[in-house]
Amino acid sequence: MLTYEPGDSPAHGLDPRAKLAVQFGLAIAVFADPTARGFAVGGAVALAALAAGRLSPLRVVRTYWAVFLFLAVGPLLGGVALGEPWFRVGPAVESLRSVARVVPVVFVGAVYVRTTPVRETRAAIQRVVPGKVGRLFGVGVGLVFRLFPVVLADLRATRRAVHARAGGRRPLRDRVRRILTRGLQRSFLRADRLALALRARCFAWNPTLPALAFRRRDYPVAALGVALAAWPLVVYLPGRFIPVA
Known part of the structure; x- marks a missing residue:
């Protein structure tokens, strides 16, 4: 699991x-323009983000292998037919175009997680979304970033314990049931301990968060995000650009 x-x-x-x-701009751009042009833009942004974060794409693939496996299965299932010719290329290609849009977003998101502290993420969200709604979003994102890796580690530890006790000889359904049951128990236990820790530390809705300030190098990056978010205007503007087929 990638963390900061x-x-x-x-x-x-x-x-x-x-x-x-x-x-967010990249997500809007790639979903608004599912063409070779849109894929080229998304791929270029993803490669630039990986280079800026000094993050290997192989590490991202190894970390999010389940996501990429799910995306890879989509086109295969999309082309399956219940009669002759049993597999249709057209629907498979269309499904491939749909899932391919997610890949650059995953890479850019992985770079963000690796290069951004949780407190700065919470501070950014609370400054962008004002009021109690922003505080709620900030707290939720912070808790997810901190607890999700722990929950995954618990599941891995439970799986190793099951295999250490000759669990590999048991039926797959029994192994899955044991791992999920123990994983849920440990997750609820961690949630109870987290609630107790928050009360013991006088949890505040408005804590002192890191100070954020745009510097000269931040403006081109923010401008890129705005340009990507405006990409649908370029795609669908009639009379000057070619619309998406």
Whole structure:
């Protein structure tokens, strides 16, 4: 599981709001333009983000292998037919175009997670979304970033324990049931301990968060995010650009 790792890469030094702008802008751009042009733009942004964060794409694939496996199965299932010719290329290609749009977003999101501390993410969200709604979103994102890796580690530990006790000889359904049951028990236990810890530390809705300030290098990145978000205007503007087929 990718988590924040301190470093001196260019992406580490960027304001989280600028990185969020690129991430959301890229998602809008690739879903608005599912053509070769849109895929080229998304791929270029993803490669630039990986280089800026000094993150290997192989590491992202190994970490999110389940996501990529799910995306890879989609086109195969999309082309399956219940009669002759049993597999249709057209629907499979259309499904491939749909799932391919997710890949650059996953890569850019992985770079963001690795290069942005959780406190800065919460600070960015609470500054972008005002009021109690922003505080609620900030708290939720912070808790997810902190607890999700722990929950995955618990599941892996439970799986190793089951296999250490000759669980590999048991039926697959029994193994899955044991791992999920124990995983849920440990997750609820961690949630109870988290609630107790928050009360013991006088949890505040408005804590002192890191100060965020745009610097000169943040403006081009934020401008890129705005340009990507405006990409649908370029795609669908009639009379001047070619619309999506």
